[in-house]
Amino acid sequence: MSTPFALDEGQRAWCAELRALAAGRLRPLADKGEPGRVNRPLVAALGELGLLARLLPADGPVRAMDLCLLRESLALESTEAETALALQGLGTCPIVDAGTAAQRARWLPEVVAGRAVAAFALSEPGAGSDAAALELRAELSEPGAGSDAAALELRAEREGTTWRLTGEKCWISNAPEADLYTVFARTGPAPGARGVTAFLVPADRPGLGGRPLAMVSPHPIGALTFDAVPVGPDDVIGEVGGGFRVAMRTLDLFRPSVGAFAVGMARSALRAALAHAAGRHAFGGPLKELQAVSHQLAEMATRTEAAALLVHAAAAAYDAGEPGTAGRSAMAKLFATETAQYVVDAAVQIHGARALERGHLLEHLYREVRAPRIYEGATEVQRTIIAKELYRAGAEGATAPTSTQGRGR
Structure with a gap:
């Protein structure tokens, strides 16, 4: 499969439908939500409209392109x-990818219907982006992998055939209100990534607690x-000791879609700037007639379009099982999130001062756009991954990083 440079007619029609649903059905629910709290009516609506079923299909793997188009289209109208x-x-893709039949049967229908809220629990106070940076090192079995993975401190202490989880996770989206958590913990003395296991932990397990964090981002x-916290063999996602591979496969899939979220925000900000420049009169005419403004708008549009193309190319490559997905995904997330920050x-x-008033679209986007440059691997981590791919591919791969490990789908 060759990577497309444009969406086909069906994809464009679906994106238009998604934008209409977001504006007409989802945004009103989002506006009623409380910042910093899970908006369960909104999640339920995502289930009722079939969007979660499209994200988590029952008859096949999660498709990166569908995920990206969903995120970009919804973000244009409602970031919430x-x-x-x-x-x-x-929070659910690790179960789709590596969960047992019993785990999938118990939780996937609930998540897809919007009745259960999921969360992905990897980061810790001492293990944030350094955990995400493990991806390439773990794949290459480099000696340096152990030092980063050692930062993961949540312990799974063995008691016969079961474990007890002791420690803390931090900066977990949907915590502490989620119904189920994909949790990554150290299960043994094996060094680095090989000593980590993924567990499915329902929120009602004894010993599991949490607290909300007051963050700039409204979610x-x-x-x-x-x-x-007790967990048993039935709670293991994948294999004992295989948790980081589960985590990194999930992050590989989601990294381009973080870029898609950023593209959606950039498009929303650009749309608002165009409307304002056309309607706002200053210095004897509309702002759009000022060369400084029109050139700025042109730059914003060009960077946004370039970011979208990188995101779509990375998603298409992932779905096709092409080599080089780690480098492509990192480039897409890096460029799109940095672009969105610039465009917003x-x-x-x-706009001027009015854009900083509480409740203005751009004030909202200004708070939203900062976090994607950090989570799921910060900008600096993406540059590290890209550089590692370049070194592995050799000088001839400088314009299109390739990987020796393709992704079969």
């Missing part, structure tokens, strides 16, 4: 709806505490 959908996918983020900031500058 986009984030609610994305978090359901992030719920919290910390989790594990006080000898430029749109605020074109």
Whole structure:
């Protein structure tokens, strides 16, 4: 399969439908939500409209392109709806990818219907982006992998055939209100990534607690505490000791879609800036007639379009099982999130002080756009991954990183 440079007619029609649903059905629910809290009516609506079923199909793997188009289209009209959908996918995809039949049967129908809220619990106070940076090192079995993975401190202490989880997770989206958590813990003395296991932990397990964190981003983020939380073989996702491979496969899938979220925000900010420049009169005419403004808008549009093309190319490559997905995904997330930050900031500058008023679209986007440059691997981590891919591919791969490990789908 060759990577497309444009969406086909069916994809464009679906994106238009998604934008209409977001504006007409989801945004009103999002507006009624409380910042920092899970908006369960919004999640339920995502289920009722079939969007979670499209994200988590019952008859096949999660498709990166579908995920990206969902996130980009929803973000253009409602970042809250986009984030609610994305978090359901992030917390549940490890179960789709590596869970047991019993785990899938118990939780997937609940998540897809919007009745259960999921969360992905990897980051810790001492293991944030350094955990995400493990991906390439773990794949290459480099000696340096152990030092980063050692930062993961949540312990799974063995008791016969079971374990007890003790420690803390931090900056977990949907915590502490989620119904189920995909949790990554150290299960043994094996060094680095090989000593980590993924567990499915329902929220009602004894010893599991948490607290919300007051963050700039308006979606719920919290910390989790594990006080000898019991888990057994039936809770293991994948294999004992195989948890980081589960985590990195999920992040590989979601990294381009973080870029798609960023593209959606950039498009929203650009749309607002264009409307303002056309309607606002200053210096004897509309702002759009000022060359400084029109050139700024042209730059914003060009960067946004370039970011969208990188995102779509990375998603198509992932779905086709092409080599080089780690480098492509990292490039897409890096460029799109940095672009969105630039476009939103430029749109605020074109609007002036009114864009900083509480409740203004750009004030909202200004708070939303900062976090994607950090989570699921910060900008610096993406550059590390890209560089590693370049070194592995050799000098001839400088314009299109390739990987020796393709992704069969």
